[in-house]
Amino acid sequence: MAELMSMILTEDFLATIVRVGVPLMFASMSAYVAATSGLLNIAIEGIMLMSALMAVLGSYWTQSAVLGLLIAIASGILLALLLAFMTMRLGTDPFLVGIAINTFTSTFTIFLLYLFSGNKGISASLPSKVLPTINIGWLEKIPILGAVFSGQYLLTYVCFAFIIIVPLVIQKTKYGLRLKACGLNAQAASSVGINVNKMQVSAIVISGLLAALGGAYMTMGYLSAFSRNMIAGRGWIGFAAQAMGGSSFIGLSLTTLAFSFFQAIVAVLSRSDVSSDLLTTVPYFGVLFGVIAFSVVNYFKRRKLSV
Amino acid sequence: MSKVKINEERMFGVIKTLVALLIALGITFVVLCLTAEDPLSSFIIMLTGPLTKLRYFSNVLETMTPLVFTALACAVLFRAGIFNLGVEGIFFICGLVTTYVATKISIDNNILHPFVAIALSGIMGGLLMLIPGWLKAKFDTNIVVSTLMLNSIYLGIGLYILKERLIASDISTTASELFMESSKLPYLFSGTRLTVGFFLALVAAVLVYIMMNKTRLGYKIRISGQNAEFAKYSGIAAFSLILLIHFISGFLAGIGSSVELLSFYDRFTWTKISTHGSTGMLIAMMGNNRVVPVMIAAFGISYLKIGAEIMSRSTVVPVEITSIVEATLVLLISSQYFLRHIREKRLLKEGIANG
Incomplete structure (x- = not known):
């Protein structure tokens, strides 16, 4: 335990939280924006998996990290549009579509992976590009902050930017308020044009x-x-964080941070001799207890109201 | 009048499924054109391959066996409107129960031994499924999230148990000891690998059919799926109903896992969640959670999988190509409005003609 504490109370650990927390935060924000408009994006897990692969394939084909990123984004948006089309135009249950997309991508990515790399497990044979790491000179000199905020990947800073932009747009702009109106009461929103x-x-x-x-x-x-299946539930963790945070962006962020904490513990402990199989379950236990606690609290709230 | 209407509705369902199948196969063909060297002959091999040899056709029924169990396990819950995704996790962890019985407990009777393994596996599955079921019934815990998390947890714990308690001493890969001969399910016919397990799958389908369509329990499940509020006000006790169907679902998944292992494996070799659960889920959706269409879908998907496997031996196209057909079928069949406007136009015309 003391060993664990000494591992956690370091700058490195904070940096690890950021490193493992970024994909979770992207997933949470993805769930948040969809839910604000009154749709549930159940396909986040599948979209993440597909775009993770397309980033590799795209940057391998074009030999450019930026173009690879754009191809990944395009594939993600296409899948999201498929979800929207199926639920809004063809009247399919959103849960059904989401589950279908997630199952489809988990197999179809293996199909594509094998087709292009000849391997069903990993894309190691494809020389794909990565986005640069960014060091911020002046920030590095500040203790703690420097370790956390400097020397991260480019997309980490994109994530930070979205953490500021998303709540601002939703809470402060005409577009965001309209989006909220759609989510709160679609008929009322439609009646005001x-x-x-x-x-x-x-x-x-x-x-x-x-x-x-x-x-x-x-x-x-x-x-x-x-x-294969490298997203490993991260999309669902975002979905869970949204379900628990509800319409509060701060609640959502804190929940995601808590989940990132569990992921970071796993990342740190995986260097020690604890069974790695048991260790992988830690973040899932974290989320599981999270949703249970959330529903239990709601249950007692409801009972209080009805008495 | 109403009977005619029901028949017509059913006809529409059949037509819709066939059109969906054509579209799905069309998309598959396009993908083949982009990837295979000789797309047309690959396509024909995929579609007719399973019929060319008795062994291949038997492979279809072998593939279908566990899928029937997982699809029924999903259908029972989905029919009641509960999106429980836990079948694949239960399928994995119950395999270890079977493995324990098949490797550690010697029962010198080749009927009793598999029976004990299958029964314990089923009971374990039912009990484990009660966890998310109870949480859902009592606190309305989000069952999509809870079952997904449990799947990953079962995988981690299962692998730990496999490596610590059941690991083989004679080979170096991650696998259990050999199953005892007495634990294996007997073959149905000579010349194929089809076992009594296939027969058990058919029995399970008949029992679930009777349960869903001929009993009060089935009626309650169908009503709660259609209208949860109505079900509540007509005195259907949601709490016990939810618990009961979760147990049944987990029980089916557990049996399926056991049957799969004792029919087609010599040792437990899964090191990740197998696709039986997720394919079963898709099959349940394709069959609209009704037993007969689910069985047809289970057969169709298994047929396609074997076809794709035969094709993949002679081309670079991997068997995962079937995911395209699966997804297209699920999306189009479960859509409310796909082809609906054509049907409405026809009804309108008829209405005008009949004055």
Whole structure:
């Protein structure tokens, strides 16, 4: 235990939280934007997986990290649009579509991976590009802050930017307020002349973009190759954080931070001799207890109200 | 009048499925054109391959066996409107229960031994499924999230148990000891690998059909799926119903896992969540959670998988190409409005003609 504490109370550990937390935060924000407009994006996990692969394939084909990133984003947005089309135009249950997309991508990515790399497990044979790491000179000199905020991947700073932009847009702009109106009461929104469909499609595109960035981060920063099912529930963790944070962006961020903490512990402990199989379950236990605690609190709130 | 309407609705369902299948195969063909050297002959091999040899056709039924169990396990819950994704995790962890019985407990009777393994596996599956079920029934815990997290947790714990307690001493890969001969399910016919497990799958399908369509429990499940509020006000006790169907679902998944292992494996070799659960989920959706269409879908998907496998031996195209057909079918069949406007136009015309 003392050993664990000594591992946690370091600057390195804070940097690790950021490193493992970025894809989770992208996933949470993706879920948040969709949910604000009244749609549930159940396909985040699948979108992340697909764009993680497309980032590798795209940057391998074009030999350019930026173009690879754009291809990853495009594939993520396409999948998100498929979700929107199936639920809004063809009246399919969003859960069904989401599950179908997630199952599809987990197999189809293996299909593509094998087709282009001849390997069903990992894309190591494809020389793909990664996005640069950014060192901020003046920041590095400040203790703690320097370790956390300097020397991270490019997409980490993109994530920081979105953490500021997303709540600002949702809370302060006309667009954001309209989006909220669609989510709170679609009929009322439509009666005051808001084109609900159009708003929701725009939200799902943004949601797809955010999930795609999370996916691309996994293969263009966090790691530099794709391996099968590498998202490993990160998209669902974002979904869970949204379900718990509800409409509060701060609640969402704190929940995601807590989940990142568990992921970071795993990352740190995996260097020690604890069974790695048991260790991988730690973040999932964290999320599981999180949703249980959340529902228990709600349960007692409801009982209090009805008494 | 109403009977005619039901028949017509059913006809529409069949037509919709066939059109969806054509579109799915069309997309597959396009992908083949982009990837295979000789797309047309690959496509034909994929579609007719399983019929060319008795062994291949038997492979279809072998593939179908565990999928029937997982699909039924999903269908029972989905029909009640509960999106539980836990079947694949249960399938994995129950495999270890089977492995324990098949490697550690010697029962010198080749009927009793598999029976004990299958029964314990089923009971374990049912009990484990009660965890998310109870949380859902009592606190309304988000079951999508809880079951997904449990899947990953079962995988981690399962691998730990496998490596610590059940690991083989005679080979170096991550696998259990050899299953005892007495634990394996007997073959149905000579010349194929089809076992009694296939027969058990058919029995399970008949029992679930009877349960869903001929009993009060089935009626309650269908009503709660259609309208949870109505079900509540008509006195259906949601709490016990939710618990019961979770147990049944987990029980089916556990049996399926056991049957799969004792039919086609010599040792436990899974080191990640197998696709049986997720494919079963898709099959349940394709069959609209009704037993007969689910069985047809289970057969169709297994047929396609074997076809793709035969094709993949002679081309660079991997068997995962079937994911395209699966996804397209699920999306189009479960869509409310796909082809709906054509049907409505026709009904309108008929209405005008009939005055």
